[in-house]
Amino acid sequence: MKEKLTGAQALIRALEHENVDVMFGLPGGCILPAYDPLIESKIRHILVRHEQGAGHMAEGYAHVTGRPGVAMVTSGPAATNLVTPLCDAYMDSIPMVGITGQVPTAAIGTDAFQECDTVGITRSITKHNELVMSAQDLPMVVRQAFYIATTGRPGPTLIDIPKDVLQNEMDWYWPSDDEVRDSLPGYRPNAKGHTKMIKEAARMILAARQPVLYVGGGVLKARAAGVLRELAELTQIPVVTTLMARGAFPDSHPLCLGMPGMHGTATAVTAMQKADLLIALGSRFDDRVTGKVSGFAPDAKIIHVDIDPAEQGTVRRPDVPIVGDCRLVIEEMLKAIKDLLQSGETQADVGPWRSRVSGWREQFPLAYDQSEPGAALKPQFCLEKLRDGAPEGTIVVSGVGQHQMWTSQYWNFEEPYTWVNSGGLGTMGFAVPAAIGAKVGRPDKTVWAVDGDGCFQMTAQELVTASLERIPVKIGILNNSYLGMVRQWQEMFYGERFSEVNLSGTLPDFVKWAEAMGCVGIRVDDPQEVEAAIDKANSINDRPVVVDFRVAEDEKVFPMVPAGKSNDDILLHHSQDSRREFLK
Numbered sequence: 229m230k231e232k233l234t235g236a237q238a239l240i241r242a243l244e245h246e247n248v249d250v251m252f253g254l255p256g257g258c259i260l261p262a263y264d265p266l267i268e269s270k271i272r273h274i275l276v277r278h279e280q281g282a283g284h285m286a287e288g289y290a291h292v293t294g295r296p297g298v299a300m301v302t303s304g305p306a307a308t309n310l311v312t313p314l315c316d317a318y319m320d321s322i323p324m325v326g327i328t329g330q331v332p333t334a335a336i337g338t339d340a341f342q343e344c345d346t347v348g349i350t351r352s353i354t355k356h357n358e359l360v361m362s363a364q365d366l367p368m369v370v371r372q373a374f375y376i377a378t379t380g381r382p383g384p385t386l387i388d389i390p391k392d393v394l395q396n397e398m399d400w401y402w403p404s405d406d407e408v409r410d411s412l413p414g415y416r417p418n419a420k421g422h423t424k425m426i427k428e429a430a431r432m433i434l435a436a437r438q439p440v441l442y443v444g445g446g447v448l449k450a451r452a453a454g455v456l457r458e459l460a461e462l463t464q465i466p467v468v469t470t471l472m473a474r475g476a477f478p479d480s481h482p483l484c485l486g487m488p489g490m491h492g493t494a495t496a497v498t499a500m501q502k503a504d505l506l507i508a509l510g511s512r513f514d515d516r517v518t519g520k521v522s523g524f525a526p527d528a529k530i531i532h533v534d535i536d537p538a539e540q541g542t543v544r545r546p547d548v549p550i551v552g553d554c555r556l557v558i559e560e561m562l563k564a565i566k567d568l569l570q571s572g573e574t575q576a577d578v579g580p581w582r583s584r585v586s587g588w589r590e591q592f593p594l595a596y597d598q599s600e601p602g603a604a605l606k607p608q609f610c611l612e613k614l615r616d617g618a619p620e621g622t623i624v625v626s627g628v629g630q631h632q633m634w635t636s637q638y639w640n641f642e643e644p645y646t647w648v649n650s651g652g653l654g655t656m657g658f659a660v661p662a663a664i665g666a667k668v669g670r671p672d673k674t675v676w677a678v679d680g681d682g683c684f685q686m687t688a689q690e691l692v693t694a695s696l697e698r699i700p701v702k703i704g705i706l707n708n709s710y711l712g713m714v715r716q717w718q719e720m721f722y723g724e725r726f727s728e729v730n731l732s733g734t735l736p737d738f739v740k741w742a743e744a745m746g747c748v749g750i751r752v753d754d755p756q757e758v759e760a761a762i763d764k765a766n767s768i769n770d771r772p773v774v775v776d777f778r779v780a781e782d783e784k785v786f787p788m789v790p791a792g793k794s795n796d797d798i799l800l801h802h803s804q805d806s807r808r809e810f811l812k
């Protein structure tokens with residue numbers, strides 16, 4: 229006799245079978261039946277204050293653990309509140325499973341209370357989504373959702389479950405791996421790269437005189453940091469790590485050039501421009517990296533390794549396309565290079581290239597000035613102090629804006645999975661909930677979120693969640709009283725005509741707000757007091773802490789490649805028109 233369960237019981241049991249240990253959510257009418265069996269379940273449920281928070285928490289959890297984050301919410305407005313995190317996870321290839329309630333099957337299409345077409349709305353921002361029409365289907369649908377979210381190029385999936393489907397009875401079963409694969413005949417992610425292409429890539433790597441390893445988030449997704457390091461050290465090829473790949477290669481390594489792109493280091497940007505070979509590993513030639521595509525790395529041949537065939541040639545036509553998992557492909561590449569070397573082939577001398585690149589690094593370091601007595605506190609100074617005071621292995625999360633770019637620039641990323649940010653979508657409000665999710669996933673680690681005053685005001689209410697759930701995250705607000713990144717563009721490209729970017733110098737009081745949410749609040753505006761404030765924040769581990777760093781209003785992020793311009797037009801500082809001289 230098969231065991232009879234309700235759809236809701238089957239859903240929760242299926243999540244347990246998928247080894248879900250925590251989920252983030254908020255109940256409501258249509259998802260109500262699923263919240264009932266949750267009471268008996270071992271799965272920890274974190275009750276959020278807004279469904280967007282649940283989605284970003286699931287993302288933060290997935291970022292640092294590599295396991296899919298789960299968010300469960302009700303229908304209609306709750307489902308639409310989950311749209312931004314789903315899109316965010318889609319853009320940054322984060323494994324995540326969203327579960328939404330839906331109006332009863334008989335009411336679908338009638339504009340019922342809290343009805344919306346969730347699968348329609350989320351179709352283009354999920355890897356896969358499904359409206360479940362029968363309770364009997366639930367175990368298979370759950371297995372498919374987890375399988376698709378975590379295999380191939382990871383991403384979000386969504387299961388939309390009408391209320392009656394949760395209430396109806398079904399006969400429990402648990403599909404095997406083969407049954408899941410067979411149920412998805414159109415889905416066969418290709419993990420292993422093409423042997424001939426990999427050999428061709430190995431030959432090109434040995435022949436290149438000015439090569440650069442252009443490392444993207446795919447390397448982290450593939451857990452390939454170890455083999456990447458082997459490849460870089462064997463070939464002595466310099467490495468750039470994109471915004472999504474910070475931590476995939478240690479910043480302190482002599483071969484590391486830091487971040488490329490719009491706000492990348494001059495060395496990373498220029499090395500790519502001057503390269504004769506770009507080995508793109510899990511990177512997608514994003515416009516923030518390439519600048520004007522026609523001017524991007526004009527002399528470089530391209531090897532492009534990506535698990536998603538759709539990325540090949542989208543922006544720049546590769547000379548050697550390799551579709552496959554970065555770890556497996558790099559392993560094969562290493563073998564192919566070693567075989568060639570053993571058979572007597574030699575590598576071109578990359579020594580002169582390396583010294584040229586090192587010269588740029590010495591000549592064009594990141595710079596700011598905090599030395600002037602009485603000058604306003606600089607955000608970069610706060611970041612350096614945060615970085616130096618942070619316990620080893622601290623996870624850093626950021627919002628979106630100037631503070632995000634400074635964090636990526638000034639932090640030293642030494643280990644993978646210590647950097648969590650919203651790269652592709654650039655979602656303001658990401659940091660606080662994502663930090664909470666990260667801390668839930670890695671309670672053993674210190675988690676600092678570096679946020680903007682604008683971003684913080686979008687999702688700060690989740691600190692109530694963190695206080696009540698005893699999730700002691702630390703938030704450092706680089707409070708410049710402005711939507712700083714927009715202000716920077718208005719200053720530079722709109723003739724200093726500031727429009728709707730001033731968030732007011734005095735309101736709100738972030739310390740009082742933090743205290744009202746059950747956190748410790750600290751304010752600091754004097755450079756002399758920054759270290760003590762950070763030490764105090766680091767010593768508090770029973771509650772969330774918010775540090776309000778009152779920083780200069782007009783500091784700008786440099787270097788900068790203005791939008792639409794070529795990377796050759798990188799600006800090192802505001803007074804400079806272009807850096808063409810340096811590039812010659």
Ligand SMILES: Cc1ncc(C[n+]2csc(CCOP(=O)(O)OP(=O)(O)O)c2C)c(N)n1
Pocket residue numbers: 627628629630631632654655656657679680681682683684706708710711712713714
């Ligand atoms: C949800 C959302 N709305 C608008 C934007 C556009 N935007 C990008 S950065 C930014 C300013 C962020 O201000 P703040 O959080 O104070 O950070 P700062 O740049 O000052 O460090 C804005 C409005 C966005 N990225 N996301």
Ligand SMILES: [Mg+2]
Pocket residue numbers: 680681682706707708709710711712
């Ligand atoms: Mg700001």
